[in-house]
Amino acid sequence: MQTLLLWMFYISTFYAFIPALVSRIFGFRVFRRGKSEREYALTFDDGPDPVYTSQLLDLLKRFDAKATFFVVGINAEKHPELLKRMHDEGHLIGIHNYVHKSNWLMRPVTVRKQIAQTESVIRRVTGEGTTFYRPPWGIVNLFDISKNNGRRIVLWSSMFGDWKASVGAKQLAERMLKKLRGGEVMLLHDCGTTLGADAEAPRNMLIALEKLLMVAQERQLRSVRVDTLLCRQSGNQSTVSSLSSRDWMKKTMVFGWLQYERLFHALFRLRPVSKNNTIFYYRRRIYHGPNINMENGRWLEKGDPIIELHFDNKVLFRLGSTAKSMVHLAIQLIRIVKTQLPDLAQRVVHDSGMKGVKAIYAVSMIHRGPEKLGFQIREIPQGLFKHMSTVYLKLLFRIIHPSGSEQLIEKKEVMVPKLIVMPIDTLFDRFQQVDSHQTDHAFDPTDQRDVVHTRNNELAEEDAVHASIRASKTADTGSGN
Template identity: 55%
Template sequence: METLLLWLFYISTLYAFIPGMISRMFGFRVFRKGRTQRQIALTFDDGPDPLYTPQLLDLLKQFDAKATFFVVGSNAERYPEIIKRIHEEGHQIGIHNYVHKTNWLMRPAMVKKQIAQTDHIIHQITGERTYFYRPPWGIVNLFDFSKKNDTQIVLWSSMFGDWRYRVGTERLTRRMLKKLSPGEIFLLHDCGATLGANRDAPSHMLEALEHVLHEASKRGLRSIRIDEMIELSNPGNLARLDEAWKSRHKVPILPWYKKVLVFLWLVWEKIFHLVFHLETTNEEDPIFHFRSRSYQGEAVVMQGGARLEKGDRVLELHFDNKKLFEIGSRSKSTVQLAIQMIRGVEKTLPELAAYIRNHPELGKIKALYGVSMLNRGPEQFGFTVADLPKGFFALSSQLYLKLLMRVIHPGGNQHVRRHAEQLVPKLIVMPTDLLLSRFADKGSHRPIANHVNDPEGLEATIPC
């Protein structure tokens, strides 16, 4: 009997205790603290919770802070609308097992099943998969280290006992302020329903966090997602993990008919550019191509009250088809596609403003003009969205853009069929004066991508 107990002790030590100590003390194959200048990472475990997580999201939005939520799969399954909101508001979602059970007490196959099950739930709700993982109580086992191509284990640099109600707001605030410095990863909890926690403890956490976010703002510190923290701390590491994950999970290859469509599409674009003498602000990495022409549509009232009338000069925008396809093929979901497009537009609008200023012959340009299959995205940049007059142009634009979405969208035909009623081409216009005032001085402009509350709303923002 003693021999059996001794063997059990040796096995448990090798399986769980030693790996746990190595990860905590030396950071072996885990990410536990960043190396940043002005950033911290707020992370929240055990949720979502129907009472406290929405309050937390409201607080984060108030301070324009981004966070990472390590969710329990069974809770995510129970409250999908909260998961969807977390995702749509730009926060990161990670895995905290399907049930809140320590990895020390589970076989490797069971841990793998817990992770896969939770990932599947997140994907069903958001359309995105995640490889960020925090084991409950931060306890890893020997086989967790072997999943380096499947998961990025994320621990923390600071925890505060916020799961205990008796800690109280004042003591919790002092503890958090003491650790408020660049690179810190805060471990907090938006749910008090797990073993060892107090149900109402998150109420004190929310009060303390509000004080901490106020102080962080005074010090010029901001909270970012874990993926951003990793990239800032170890440039290239996230890209390598992403490539390893893709190769392991076999990203689908385009079928032959899509390859033919893409080839013909890109040939047509070259011909179109030659015939209509389109220009760009960046030959090496173009986002938009454009040409000056007279506006021939109905009058449109733009932001600021200016009217675009028939005969006014406009700069007609066309999204670069090759760039559009590259973004679509790299994106694993609608939201990734949207975010990449947001960044591309955000980068190009200051270039367009500088181009207009440096070309006096464009001084009579009254507005930027384009046709887009969109929901709510362009208003974030200052565009006005209007319906196209019914007729041949509107119908042909709709057919073309639906074909385009089938080729470049991660969801392909399935997405087009599911959202057919939303895929309606719209007119988008922005006054040149607004473009110049908002984007000509790039140094004073805060990135729009940080303020987009609904990235999925840009999923079809594709000027043709």
């Protein structure tokens, strides 16, 4: 049951939660807001509707306002005359799936069919296709943002609850006027027949929209299509402002990621290895991967109890922010892991719940040099687990390392996750007798006192780690020639 729950958590996280987080909060591969001072975008979902869409088109024509309609394919197929009128009057038509169903509940191939079917309807009626797409409820899945196939995903910067009739026209107009400014992408609905909506709700929307268009005209603001607003995206913002925006976004991403990590730790009861400044957390699990030859006649097999390690992402981000290079980051991690493996050995010895474990293991893209600590590096077999681990770790690496995106592009052939495994008796042989009081003293990689007080054999071992990492790096460079 725990394994099933874990896999459900992993799948929902990779397929739904993380893509929704990075697209909605951070705007990754989606358009949410423009940079124009005098132009804003009105967007309408779920239509066309035989009653309200024609009234909406009349209203827009009266104010010479252009809009974007994200149509539901089955509705467009029923009312082709409304689709043609949208096109003839200069509005932009986008796709909102063939039926109004969440992308979280459909396989990637089903989503692609929904999009293709809707575009086919649009092309047949208007003679033109479209590259603009808004998933129902703005919910994207992993494949929506990883392989957009030329589609431009459009979300929004403001919405008003106009799908509920209980939000009267007056209150709706007040909400909309508060958001009336240049660059805004407003989400509205010209159809009330979808799940959770009220059939008569668009009536209030039309009353509120008329008020908005009147005020916009007074303020000399103009409603334009999404593609027009998108063309203004380059803007004329200063470099300083752009850098400040990216810095704010980076901090927000880190904050969101750490909150996700706290939830993961709580759900699966991960425990810190050290009381202060732990580098990783651990838990007991049953191994479900391929059989691994751990050398000397020892095998890790499916069904064996193991200790699974998870790096503390807060520490990783702190180290990545100061690391001069990938080699530097790897060396810092190896130093810290070395100081905390004795703590892990002590915890395993005194924890009755860890009796019988056969090995410790982790999955990481930073796997240069740990062989000197007793770990073995193994490839992850092709499959769903490797694919999801790759997506997760690449996204994490982009966050924790200042040049993470560039590193992933330049070294995409070697930046792949691998299994890091150590037999439990190797952990005991190497680290059980080490004094644990040295751990906190040596934790800070910027503190040079650890170099001064390191014994000769430790210096030699560290030099070997340096050499191993650099040799691996050189081999990678050479393999690309």
